[in-house]
Amino acid sequence: MECSFGITGKDYVLLCSDTSAGRSIVRMKSDENKIKSLGPHLAMAYGGEPGDTNNFAEYVERNMRLYHIRNNYPLLPGPASAWIRRTLAESIRSRSPYSVNLLLGGFDTTTSKPHLYWIDYLGTKAVVPYAAHGMGVYVSLSTMDKWWFDGMDKKEGIEVLKKCIDEVQKRLTIRFNFNCILIDADGTHTINIESEDPLADFESKTGSAAQQEGIEVPQPPIDVGVTA
Amino acid sequence: MELNGGSVVAMIGKDCVAIASDLRLGNQQVGIASNFDKVFPVNDKLYYGLPGLATDVYTLREHLRFRVNMYRMKEEREITPKTFTHLLSSTLYEKRFGPFFIEPVVAGLTTPTPLDPNPKPYISTMDTIGCITTPKDFAVAGTAADKLYGVAEGLWEPDLEPEDLFETISQTLLNAVDRDALSGWGAVVHIITHDKVITRTLRARMD
Numbered sequence: 334m335e336c337s338f339g340i341t342g343k344d345y346v347l348l349c350s351d352t353s354a355g356r357s358i359v360r361m362k363s364d365e366n367k368i369k370s371l372g373p374h375l376a377m378a379y380g381g382e383p384g385d386t387n388n389f390a391e392y393v394e395r396n397m398r399l400y401h402i403r404n405n406y407p408l409l410p411g412p413a414s415a416w417i418r419r420t421l422a423e424s425i426r427s428r429s430p431y432s433v434n435l436l437l438g439g440f441d442t443t444t445s446k447p448h449l450y451w452i453d454y455l456g457t458k459a460v461v462p463y464a465a466h467g468m469g470v471y472v473s474l475s476t477m478d479k480w481w482f483d484g485m486d487k488k489e490g491i492e493v494l495k496k497c498i499d500e501v502q503k504r505l506t507i508r509f510n511f512n513c514i515l516i517d518a519d520g521t522h523t524i525n526i527e528s529e530d531p532l533a534d535f536e537s538k539t540g541s542a543a544q545q546e547g548i549e550v551p552q553p554p555i556d557v558g559v560t561a
Numbered sequence: 562m563e564l565n566g567g568s569v570v571a572m573i574g575k576d577c578v579a580i581a582s583d584l585r586l587g588n589q590q591v592g593i594a595s596n597f598d599k600v601f602p603v604n605d606k607l608y609y610g611l612p613g614l615a616t617d618v619y620t621l622r623e624h625l626r627f628r629v630n631m632y633r634m635k636e637e638r639e640i641t642p643k644t645f646t647h648l649l650s651s652t653l654y655e656k657r658f659g660p661f662f663i664e665p666v667v668a669g670l671t672t673p674t675p676l677d678p679n680p681k682p683y684i685s686t687m688d689t690i691g692c693i694t695t696p697k698d699f700a701v702a703g704t705a706a707d708k709l710y711g712v713a714e715g716l717w718e719p720d721l722e723p724e725d726l727f728e729t730i731s732q733t734l735l736n737a738v739d740r741d742a743l744s745g746w747g748a749v750v751h752i753i754t755h756d757k758v759i760t761r762t763l764r765a766r767m768d
Contacts, residue, residue: 419623422616426659451593456616457565459586459594470591 334358334507336469337367337378338497339436339449340481341462342490345517346438346447349494349526350378351467351509363510371397372407373520375439377417380467381454382432389433393417410439410448414458422456430454434466440516447516465497472504473497487515491524491531498526562613562662564589566743567599568703569610570734571668571684572717573696574726577754578682580608580668581734583705583765584747586615595746595767599703603629604639605758607669608751609649612703613689614662621661624652642669642683646693653691660689664702670753699733705741712737723752723759731763739766 334357337350354365369390370376375397379390396416401407408416414437424431437450451457451464463477480493498511513526524531566587571580586597600610601622609625611618628648632640640648646667653661665687671680686700687693694700699717701709712733721729731750738744748763 418616418619422620425616453588455564455614456619457586457588458615458619459597461594461596464593470588474591 334468335367335380336465336467336473336501336505336509337380337436338465338469338473338477338494339378339438339451339461339463340477340485340490340494341438341447341449342485342487344440344445344447345487345490345515346440346449347490347494347513347515347524348376348378348436348438349498349511349513350380351469352512353507353509354383356383366512368512368514369394370514370521371413372401372439374442374516374518375407375410375413375437376514376516376521377435377437378466379433379435381434385431386433389431393420409441409443410437410450411441413437413439414448414450414452414460418450418452418456418458420456421452421454425455436464436466438516440518442518445518463493468505468507469497469501472500476500487517487532491526494526562664562704563743565613565615566704566741567597567612567615568701568705568709568734568738568741568744569599569612569666570699570701570709570713570730570737571610571666571686572699572713572721572726572730572733573682573684574721574723574752576670576682577721577723577726577752578668578670578684579723579726579730579750579752580610580666580684581730581748581750582610582612583703583734583738583744584749585743585745587743590742592746598749600749600751602751602758603645603669606672606753606755607640607642607645607667608753608758609645609668610666610702611663612666613664617661617663621652621663621665625649628652639672641671642667642685643671645669646683646685646687646695650687650691650693653687653689657690662689664688664706666700666702668700668751668753670755704743705737708737708740709733723754727752727759727761731761735763735765 350367354362451459513524569582582599586594752759
């Protein structure tokens with residue numbers, strides 16, 4: 334009973350995930366953050382078997398951090414997606430597979446292009462402009478098919494995301510709260526998707542927005558003057 | 562196979578071969594991506610298609626890229642379609658009791674050598690554990706394999722020129738995948754001739 338979306342725009346990628354945690358029909362927590370930041374311009378929204386999810390997300394996060402420390406630049410979205418896919422593909426044929434589905438969103442600072450990857454627990458990877466996981470796919474993919482277009486600015490992207498969330502609230506019997514992030518050239522920002530104008534309070538902030546808002550970013554961000 | 566969907570077809574022509582695939586990646590009935598190419602090049606005279614479980618498509622492709630690069634460095638020559646087929650077959654048989662869920666199709670032209678001055682165009686196909694078949698006409702695989710057999714049987718004829726072969730393989734693929742819910746969402750065709758490879762993306766039904 335979970336649901337997450339990802340949408341790419343002209344120069345950003347949006348990731349959105351529900352915040353409920355529980356078992357079958359019982360919700361035990363309604364403010365669980367299921368989006369993890371994996372670097373300055375990379376994050377993933379994950380879901381699946383409780384336990385596996387956090388364990389796998391942390392495993393990925395620390396490996397991305399290790400790469401950053403060793404090489405002084407972070408892994409770009411494409412290579413990161415390949416590494417994550419391979420990890421899951423090796424896991425599925427192991428004795429104890431990770432049962433984790435994820436949406437990987439990133440911003441490639443070398444080409445200034447947003448990237449979104451749909452990855453499932455088998456290690457299936459799809460490179461997509463918009464995607465969804467969980468219960469939400471049945472209602473939100475058609476919403477995105479209708480409203481998404483190439484080169485959307487931030488306002489238009491958030492409009493589409495809001496339409497998806499509205500559709501989920503309308504058509505699914507379960508009520509979800511959503512937690513949302515936006516990754517652009519400046520890094521990762523949290524977005525309050527429930528507010529009237531999510532972009533207004535996002536644009537008024539300057540500098541390292543992620544730091545101010547207390548998003549989980551690998552600490553401390555290293556600045557060695559070398560970027561990817 | 563039925564989890565992600567997808568189909569591949571290869572055909573022999575006159576001094577040319579063609580290989581084509583659809584572009585759908587699904588999760589059962591839900592379409593996820595319409596840019597999932599299942600045909601990959603080995604060199605400019607040899608292509609192979611991997612319809613089946615998408616995670617194994619990636620894994621097998623990466624593994625084959627490694628094996629072919631090792632072959633190229635050790636032998637200092639390009640791999641022939643026949644050798645590649647046996648490489649692929651043994652790679653699949655290594656996983657005899659926990660197979661890759663893929664039915665590969667190989668299509669290529671062999672470069673003439675003094676020992677074999679007039680090689681024939683080559684296609685081959687395998688089951689999930691690497692049992693090889695080398696047809697003289699066409700090879701099909703994937704979720705629309707049964708439909709592909711029917712259409713290909715009706716449309717294919719011997720000694721087609723590259724452009725005629727393109728028309729035949731394109732119509733075969735498009736008409737077969739339109740009858741299959743798990744294949745379609747776009748298609749790509751490669752025509753391999755001795756001097757060039759023509760790659761075309763087809764406009765297909767997107768429903």
